[in-house]
Amino acid sequence: NELNGTVSGRVRIFDFDGNQWAQVGEDLLGEAQGDFFGRKIALNGDGTMLLAGSYANDANGTNSGSARIFKEANGGWQQIGEDIDGEAEDDFFGEQLDISEDGFIIGIAGASNDNNSFENSGHVKMYEVDATLDITESVLSNNIVYPNPANKYVNFANLDHVEKISIYSIHGQELKSIDVENSTKHIDISDLSVGTYFIRLISGDSIRTLKLIKY
Numbered sequence: 010n011e012l013n014g015t016v017s018g019r020v021r022i023f024d025f026d027g028n029q030w031a032q033v034g035e036d037l038l039g040e041a042q043g044d045f046f047g048r049k050i051a052l053n054g055d056g057t058m059l060l061a062g063s064y065a066n067d068a069n070g071t072n073s074g075s076a077r078i079f080k081e082a083n084g085g086w087q088q089i090g091e092d093i094d095g096e097a098e099d100d101f102f103g104e105q106l107d108i109s110e111d112g113f114i115i116g117i118a119g120a121s122n123d124n125n126s127f128e129n130s131g132h133v134k135m136y137e138v139d140a141t142l143d144i145t146e147s148v149l150s151n152n153i154v155y156p157n158p159a160n161k162y163v164n165f166a167n168l169d170h171v172e173k174i175s176i177y178s179i180h181g182q183e184l185k186s187i188d189v190e191n192s193t194k195h196i197d198i199s200d201l202s203v204g205t206y207f208i209r210l211i212s213g214d215s216i217r218t219l220k221l222i223k224y
Contacts, residue, residue: 014042020050020061022086034085037077039063040092044075051108051115057081058112058138062103068094074102076117078138089138095119109181113138114207116179135179137207137218152210158222163208164195170212176221177207198223 010019018039023030033056039046044063051060059079066075074095079086095102102119109115115138120131153166165174168189175186176196184206185196198206198221206221 010039010047012036013038013040013044017042017044018046018048018063020047020059022052022056022059024056034081037061037079037086040066040075043067049104049106051106053108053112054110058108059086060106060108060115060117062106062117064101064104066092066094066103068092069096069100070098072099072101073097074100074104074119076103076106076115078108078115080112093117093134093136096122096124111181114177114179114181135205135207135220137177137209152217154208154219154221157219158224159198160224161197161199162195163198163221165189166194168194168210170215171210172213173211175209175211176201177209179205179207 011017012019020037022033024033043065045065046063047061048064049062052058057080061077063075065072067073068075076093078089080089096119100119100122103117104120105118107116115136116133118131118133121129122132123130124132152168152171155164171189173186173188174196176184178184184201187196201223203223206223208219208221210217
């Protein structure tokens, strides 16, 4: 599509009612010429969360790439947060991507990223999405989580205002949790498999998410 320039791209979502297809919300457009927005998209299980890539977007250099996530709201599509941009020229970030069944975990690949000291070694970045759009990071910005990477226990400090701490798999499944007021300030992770997890610290409507590496 060329509404915002040659091959800028466009995404349309349709719902089938058993007889015919009806468009859901408005057209979503690429930002600039050559973005190829919509070459790769993913929907969550109920179709209310949409992840769309612009692998040739130039926000951080030519073909650095970008992705945007949207939530269906009031008959339209509302972008959640800022654009998620590739790190450098020719990363092609957003050429491959996916979203979890519940829509709260997304993965975006930059297959040509060079950050591992090898040309085009590539990387995948995982993100947690707060679909409520009500995140107040300042309340939770001083929390300390250690050690990380960890093998047996994860310890927590500076937990003022924190009510609950949970550990999630990369698929969005809650695996462990503690009530901060009534629990010791650590979580035993010795029974978890080696890999990547997410720690979620909750204070009222505020959520902070950190990546945890289990070795």
